[in-house]
Amino acid sequence: MQYLAWLFRIEYLMRIPLLPLTIVLVVLAGLVLLMSQPETRLAPVWAIAAGAAADTAAEPASNLSGVAELQPTAAAPTFTIAEGNRPYVPILMYHYVRYVDKGSDPLGFSLSVTPEQLTAQLDWLQRNGYETVRMDVVGACIGGAGPCPARAVALTFDDGYMDAYTTALPLLQRYGFTATFYIVSDFVGRPGYMGWNELAALRDAGMEIGAHSVSHPDLTTLDLNGLRDQVGRSRDVLAANLGIPIVSFCYPGGKFNDTVAAVTQESGFLSATTTMQEGPQNDLFRLPRLRIYGDMSQPGFEASIRAYMP
Helix, strand or coil, rough: CCCHHHHHHHCCCCCHCCHHHHHHHHHHHHHHHCCCHHHHHHCCCCHHHHHHHHHHHCCCCCCCCCCCCCCCCCCCCCCCCCCCCCCCCEEEEEEEECCCCCCHHHHHHHHCHHHHHHHHHHHHHHHHHCCEEEEHHHHHHHHHHCCCECCCCEEEECCEHHHHHHHHHHHHHHCCCCCCCCCCCCCCCCCCCCCCCEEEEEHCCCEEEEECCCCCCCCCCHHHHHHHHHHHHHHHHHHHHCCCCCCCCHHHHHHCCHHHHHHHHHHHCCEECCCCCCEEEEEECCCCCCCCCHHHHHHHHHHHHHHCCC
């Protein structure tokens, strides 16, 4: 009986084509040899991922000398998605990025940061794991309705000054950050302000363009028709010239009331920012911002961020 069993086995093997069988045997022998060598064993997927993350973290900090040149396009933003809702997203408020003499122009000095200050601030944010979100997604970020970085921060620049293009944009690109630029539509192209070409460059670099009214008035002093014109027309002019939806608004001078907030919302905006330093983020049309001013030291900047997100 044992002899017959061997005959059956030989007869079965003879039915298998010789070449495929040889290939299978060679592959199996190779795998056995490979797995027997400790230094060549395949690492598990989680170990490979951890190694890649460590290599990324070990890269040296960006060179801080000078201002980087503009990049023609921006890569699609990526970030580490937080689990659950973000309880608070610090929204930083900038105006100018320039040098100002404090003695001759104290207000201008207060509204300005130097290129070195902005560089140090962006560098610290990057090194400490903060990632930027534009204002068009802050609402979803706060409420947990969409993906949000684990350490989210929003950068905003008011009024549309030319240094937003010449100085702020290259620095943002250096660190891979995005920002929202609030533009006064009637100021576009005036001396000291960005024109449509500069705004298009911001758009193409992945930055958000938001509205900041038509002529920067105190919106609380206007009648209903004037209010609707300032809010709605600023959106329409920017959208028509840039070919993109304009969904974020900033109250000129930070002045608003219930009527102003209601008109802003009915005009189709998704959020509106104020100049209030403190406050909750449960109302997207009364969002507070942290003013970044000329006298702010680097430790003061870091403490302001850590107060909301250690």
